[in-house]
Amino acid sequence: MSVLVIAGTSTDVGKTVVTAAVAAAARAAGRRVAVCKPAQTGMSAGAPGDLAEVSRLVGDVTTAECVRYPDPLAPDTAARRAGMPALELRTVVDTVRALTETHDLTLVEGAGGVLVRLAADLTLLDVAAALGAPVLVVTPAGLGALNHAELTVHEIAARGLRTAGLVIGSWPDDPDLASTCNRDDLPRVTGVPIVGTIPAGSGRLSRAEFTARAHTWFDPGVVDAAVVDPTASAEQLTADNDRQREGVHP
Numbered sequence: 001m002s003v004l005v006i007a008g009t010s011t012d013v014g015k016t017v018v019t020a021a022v023a024a025a026a027r028a029a030g031r032r033v034a035v036c037k038p039a040q041t042g043m044s045a046g047a048p049g050d051l052a053e054v055s056r057l058v059g060d061v062t063t064a065e066c067v068r069y070p071d072p073l074a075p076d077t078a079a080r081r082a083g084m085p086a087l088e089l090r091t092v093v094d095t096v097r098a099l100t101e102t103h104d105l106t107l108v109e110g111a112g113g114v115l116v117r118l119a120a121d122l123t124l125l126d127v128a129a130a131l132g133a134p135v136l137v138v139t140p141a142g143l144g145a146l147n148h149a150e151l152t153v154h155e156i157a158a159r160g161l162r163t164a165g166l167v168i169g170s171w172p173d174d175p176d177l178a179s180t181c182n183r184d185d186l187p188r189v190t191g192v193p194i195v196g197t198i199p200a201g202s203g204r205l206s207r208a209e210f211t212a213r214a215h216t217w218f219d220p221g222v223v224d225a226a227v228v229d230p231t232a233s234a235e236q237l238t239a240d241n242d243r244q245r246e247g248v249h250p
């Protein structure tokens, strides 16, 4: 049924952990969940990638990886260095649409930030646009997050897409001044609410602990709202984006 794209303000911000947390929360609510990683880099064939991490943390979830390149680089660069075929938008769209036939929620995890080239002329936002899917933005908590989060949300809105919310990928046990201030400033500067906060260390929990706790890391109703009618009207998306640009929280 529904598709939610999980983007990050950069690489290593916790997209995979957040993807697993959304999947676990949706599973706990009885939803059938699939996760697609269109392009996995930095892994040789057979090595455990991001989807293996999601499966380890969540368990009962369908996974699909479209392409994998060995160098830990942007997929476009890694493909060219390996002399391997580039990822095609059609492959991702067909894979995700097939998953939506048999799952209530299909999550699509990007690689790095939103403008990272999945292929020479393909970014995660092209995927989100082709699927008509909202984008959840994972951000770090600390210094530097304001600029990267605002750039990311602007780019999503410029493409006519909706940001479903911000999620802090790893909230420290002992937050510093910047992290504490960013909890107020991230929503203020982006116009997008923080809808989830993953405690630091959650990625190291056992599956039982992770799946039991995951729903508590999101605002009530957020994960259910992800399982929405994917045909939400263009007018609604435009209105949401206008509110986001004006800094008005949905």
Ligand SMILES: Nc1ncnc2c1ncn2[C@@H]1O[C@H](COP(=O)(O)OP(=O)(O)OP(=O)(O)O)[C@@H](O)[C@H]1O
Residues within 6 Å of the ligand: 008, 010, 011, 012, 013, 014, 015, 016, 017, 018, 050, 110, 111, 112, 113, 169, 170, 171, 198, 199, 200, 201, 202, 203, 204
């Ligand atoms: N809340 C957390 N608890 C524990 N570890 C975390 C948490 N968030 C992130 N990490 C760790 O930080 C590292 C980067 O996180 P993650 O792999 O989720 O990044 P990513 O945004 O998915 O990166 P990529 O662009 O490679 O997909 C990983 O080693 C992960 O286990």
Ligand SMILES: C[C@H](N)[C@H](N)CCCCCC(=O)O
Residues within 6 Å of the ligand: 011, 012, 040, 041, 042, 071, 072, 073, 074, 075, 111, 112, 113, 116
């Ligand atoms: C290898 C890494 N973990 C990611 N999967 C790819 C990140 C690409 C980032 C490219 C960039 O923005 O410079």
Ligand SMILES: [Mg+2]
Residues within 6 Å of the ligand: 015, 016, 050, 109
């Ligand atoms: Mg990842």
